[in-house]
Amino acid sequence: METDQEDEIEALKAIFCKEGELETNKGQDGHQVTIYFQFQHITFKRDFDSGNTSVTVSLPSSYPQKDLPVITLKCTFLSVNTLLILTGKIQERANSLLGEAMLMNLFFYAQELLEEEAHKYLNTKLELAENIRQSQINGCCVNVKPNLQESIDKSETSVYDTQAMVPADDTLHDKLPESTEKPSQKVRSRNDSKTVTCVLQLDHMRSKQSYTKLIKKWILELGLTGRLCFCQKIILIILQGNISAVKEYIVKNRTTNVDVDSKGRSCKERMLTVLCEIPCDINTKFQDFAVLDLQTPRELQVLFSSSSMGDVYKEYVIDQLGLTHSKSADQRHEHSTGSVAAQRH
Numbered sequence: 001m002e003t004d005q006e007d008e009i010e011a012l013k014a015i016f017c018k019e020g021e022l023e024t025n026k027g028q029d030g031h032q033v034t035i036y037f038q039f040q041h042i043t044f045k046r047d048f049d050s051g052n053t054s055v056t057v058s059l060p061s062s063y064p065q066k067d068l069p070v071i072t073l074k075c076t077f078l079s080v081n082t083l084l085i086l087t088g089k090i091q092e093r094a095n096s097l098l099g100e101a102m103l104m105n106l107f108f109y110a111q112e113l114l115e116e117e118a119h120k121y122l123n124t125k126l127e128l129a130e131n132i133r134q135s136q137i138n139g140c141c142v143n144v145k146p147n148l149q150e151s152i153d154k155s156e157t158s159v160y161d162t163q164a165m166v167p168a169d170d171t172l173h174d175k176l177p178e179s180t181e182k183p184s185q186k187v188r189s190r191n192d193s194k195t196v197t198c199v200l201q202l203d204h205m206r207s208k209q210s211y212t213k214l215i216k217k218w219i220l221e222l223g224l225t226g227r228l229c230f231c232q233k234i235i236l237i238i239l240q241g242n243i244s245a246v247k248e249y250i251v252k253n254r255t256t257n258v259d260v261d262s263k264g265r266s267c268k269e270r271m272l273t274v275l276c277e278i279p280c281d282i283n284t285k286f287q288d289f290a291v292l293d294l295q296t297p298r299e300l301q302v303l304f305s306s307s308s309m310g311d312v313y314k315e316y317v318i319d320q321l322g323l324t325h326s327k328s329a330d331q332r333h334e335h336s337t338g339s340v341a342a343q344r345h
Contacts, residue, residue, distance in 0.1 A: 005031050005059055007268060008103040011254035014274055015104075015247070031059045035107055037114055052076040053118075055090075055110040057103060064101055068094045071106070075114070077121050086113050104251040108244075194243045197226075197280040197309070199316055200250070202235040203271030204259075211259050212291060218252050225286040229303065231294040234320055240280050250274065275316040283308040297321045 009024055009031060016022040016035050023034045034056040056072040063069055071090050073083050090110050094102055205211045215228060215237065224241035239246050250272070258269050284307050294300050300321075304313035 004101065005063065008101050008255065009033060011104060011251070012107065014254065014272055015250055016107075017274065029058070030061045030063070033057050033059070033103065037111055053114055055107060055114075057106060059103075064097075065099055068098060069103070069106070071110075073110070073114075078117055082117060086110070086117070089113060101255050104255065108247055108251075112244075195241060195280045195285075196243045196246055196277055197284060197312070198239045198246045198250075198277045199275040199312060200237040200239065200253070201273045201275055201320060202237065202269065203273075205235060207259055214256075214258055215253075216289065216291070218249055219289045222246075222249055224249060225289050227286065227289070227303065228291045229294055229300060230292070231297060231300045231321075234300070236275075236300075236317065236320075238286070240284075240286055243277075246277070275320070276312060278312065 012033060012035070013022060013024075021036055023036075025032045034054055037053045037055070053075045054073075056074070058070040058072070060067040060069070068091075071087055071094065073087050073090075075083060078086075090106055090113070093109050094106055097105060212228065218224075219226070219239075222241065222245040224239050224245055226238040226240045227236075229236045229238070239249060253269050253272055255268065257267060259267055286307070292303070294303070300317070301310075301313055304310055304317065
């Protein structure tokens with residue numbers, strides 16, 4: 001069980017890899033993982049500093065087979081009642097996953113819930129600011145809706161810790177307000193509809209045929225597009241699609257037995273690296289998913305350049321190839337329309 005917990009934590013580190021984004025501690029009672037989420041807005045940047053919102057999951061030694069993790073939410077812009085409700089939703093999601101690896105699932109779910117609440121909070125702030133602005137323009141007294149001001153007042157609070165408030169059992173849902181949505185229902189935040197391009201690097205494939213088949217299966221199930229590229233010793237996966245589907249793919253790839261080790265035993269992908277995740281626009285969108293065996297780094301560069309992702313190649317991929325960047329080479333390849341480009345469509 002110790003190894004299983006460490007595998008889950010390593011998978012989290014590969015995704016939440018920014019400085020200060022993830023903290024881990026190991027004590028006598030087991031592992032503890034904290035992820036700090038950052039929800040920033042140009043107008044209210046102070047309210048959404050990355051240190052203001054965090055989710056901590058404490059793992060008992062018998063997790064995941066027998067016991068559930070203990071979940072703690074901390075946030076400066078949400079009330080105690082709201083945090084209690086959110087923690088209850090996450091805890092019930094955990095209840096439904098007992099016996100399974102669930103850390104990635106719980107953290108992504110918590111992120112969705114908190115992003116949704118952050119947008120609500122920002123909209124409330126913006127509505128209040130607009131009311132004040134309109135009143136000043138009209139030269140009259142500010143008339144703030146009572147429920148609007150009340151919701152803001154409740155949010156202007158110190159950091160709350162919900163760990164001691166939430167029991168890790170099925171009695172929790174009975175204590176929540178009747179209007180609370182059941183945590184088992186899928187909650188989609190506004191960012192769920194965002195389309196992204198994510199470039200992943202695999203360290204190796206010993207069982208290339210079966211591994212590739214599994215990748216294609218997941219891509220089809222999740223409605224993603226992109227390319228699986230083999231270029232000399234480099235293996236890259238370019239994923240495009242809904243951000244939630246991309247994250248789900250990464251979870252599958254990190255937590256499922258996908259390959260075999262040197263002794264022929266099934267093993268998980270512990271060396272998957274997320275090179276980048278960027279917004280995807282229509283000029284860079286692949287229409288399907290394909291497997292490409294590229295002979296030279298030049299062919300790989302042509303693939304990125306012809307898909308309007310030349311900057312991605314320069315910034316994130318070229319270092320993995322161990323090459324020295326050449327401006328003249330880029331200028332030549334930027335206008336190249338070789339056979340690899342034709343495969344894009």
